[in-house]
Amino acid sequence: MTPHSLAFYLDVVTSGTVLGAQPTDQPDRVTGILGKDFAENRSGRHHLWRDYGLAEFFWQRESGNGPWAGHHFTLQVHRLAHGGKVVNGEILSRYGRFARRLRFGKLQRLLANRGTALREIPPGPGQDPCYRLFWNPVSWTCVTVIAAKERYRTPDDLQVGDVYSITAPMTPEEVAWRAAR
Structure with missing residues (x-):
C-alpha cells in the first residue's frame, strides 16, 4: 500500500471527514468536494445516498420536499478487494493509488503514532x-474489522484483520x- 493511501485513511479516521466533506454536509457541498461522478x-x-465508489454519503429528510440533512458516510474499503475503478477521482488525485487491502494493525499503529487511540466497542x-468495531471518540469515526472469515460475508481477497469499512459519525450514545444490545 502506498503511504499516500494510508495518509487518506489516517486523515479520515482522525478528522471524521472525507477530503473535508462532513457527514452533516448537504448533497451539493459533498458533490462540490468529491465531484459529479457518483451514482444516486x-x-x-x-x-438519499450517493455512491462515489469508495465513499458513500447518506441523507434523510422529514418531508418529501424538505431539505436534506446529512446522516453519515461510509468508506466501503472492502470494495478495493475486487479491483477496478473504485476510488473517486478527487481522492485518487490527492492520495494516489490504493492497495486492495488495508490491514487494521498497520492503521492502528500509525494512528497511535499520531496520538490517536481507537477504543474497541x-x-x-446481538x-x-x-x-470487530473500533471507535475514535474524538472524531466519532468507527472502523469495522473482519474478525472471522465467512464465505458469504467476506470477499475472498480479504482476511481476518483487514478493514471492512470506516463510518462516521458514530455518537457516544450509539456506542x-x-x-448494551
Missing part, C-alpha cells in the same frame, strides 16, 4: 461475530447502545 440512490422521498449480545 433514493429510498422513497425521505432517504465491546461486542453486545453483534455479528464476523466483525453505548451497541455495547
